[in-house]
Amino acid sequence: MYARRNLEFNDTEFSGRSDYGPFIAVGIPAGGLFTGAEGVKSEEQAALYAGLADVAYDPCYHSFCDNLTGDGQDDAVYDALSAHYDLAGNVNTEALDVNSDVIASAILTLAYDTSTVNGVKPRR
Incomplete structure (x- = not known):
């Protein structure tokens, strides 16, 4: 999705430290x-x-x-950020x-097939 919009992105650690851990x-x-956080x-x-x-x-x-x-x-920080965003x-x-x-694209994709994350092929 990012590549189709010519936007930069990178992977990050999926550590379980957030709400998805449980x-x-x-x-x-x-x-x-x-x-970011x-x-x-x-x-x-x-x-x-x-x-x-x-x-x-x-x-x-x-x-x-x-x-x-x-x-x-912090007004100084956000004044500077507003020049970029x-x-x-x-x-x-x-x-x-x-x-x-x-996120919508990921949800739709995983609604049909979770095999990329759990190895279980979808039922047809």
Whole structure:
């Protein structure tokens, strides 16, 4: 999906540290998108994906400023980020649109066939 839109992407560790961990633990296939969280963006990633190096991917991750209004956010950081992204509060609306499409595509794909994650061929 990203390649069809000529967007850069990379794989990341699927560690089980999030909400999907309990599903995997009982054999339910799981997948997901990682869009940053509290990790810090490198110079290379900023060059590839835009944004700011040495700043958290999501400076408001799981905090009060994680909202659509901008309340509580670091204005200097978000003023700089707004030069790269279309923001509603701390939400990158273009990333939300693209990633929503990617998630929908993954759900539809796995609704028909989970063999890529669990090796079980679909019943026909």
